[in-house]
Amino acid sequence: MAFLFIKDGKLDEIGDMSHLDMVCLLISSACHDYEHDGFNNAYHVNKMSQRALRYHDESVQENYHAAESMTILLNPEFNFLEAFSKDDIKMFRKRMVGMILSTDMAKHMQDLT
Numbered sequence: 001m002a003f004l005f006i007k008d009g010k011l012d013e014i015g016d017m018s019h020l021d022m023v024c025l026l027i028s029s030a031c032h033d034y035e036h037d038g039f040n041n042a043y044h045v046n047k048m049s050q051r052a053l054r055y056h057d058e059s060v061q062e063n064y065h066a067a068e069s070m071t072i073l074l075n076p077e078f079n080f081l082e083a084f085s086k087d088d089i090k091m092f093r094k095r096m097v098g099m100i101l102s103t104d105m106a107k108h109m110q111d112l113t
Helices: 002-007 019-031 041-047 050-054 060-073 086-101 105-112
Strands: none
Touching: 019 060, 019 086, 041 050, 041 060, 050 060, 060 086
């Protein structure tokens, strides 16, 4: 879906996206629900699940998806980021985490403003 937005929607042209931007968008889109357990954030907070405790009740699922995805991406077996500069890796991580956290619909209206 992200690829369609980039190419068919000409997002790469309209948004003047760099290659790093496009990689972040594609990877974030693929990872945004990694290992989703079928429950929402409110469930985890009310149950005081390990996820809720780990992320202090803040965007519990989204924080989990971002953290677990980065753990996999930094595994030497899957780490395509090693070809990036240190600055690009920092930017990739910041953008990827930001994109995944922005999928928390409880904060959607706040994010729009």
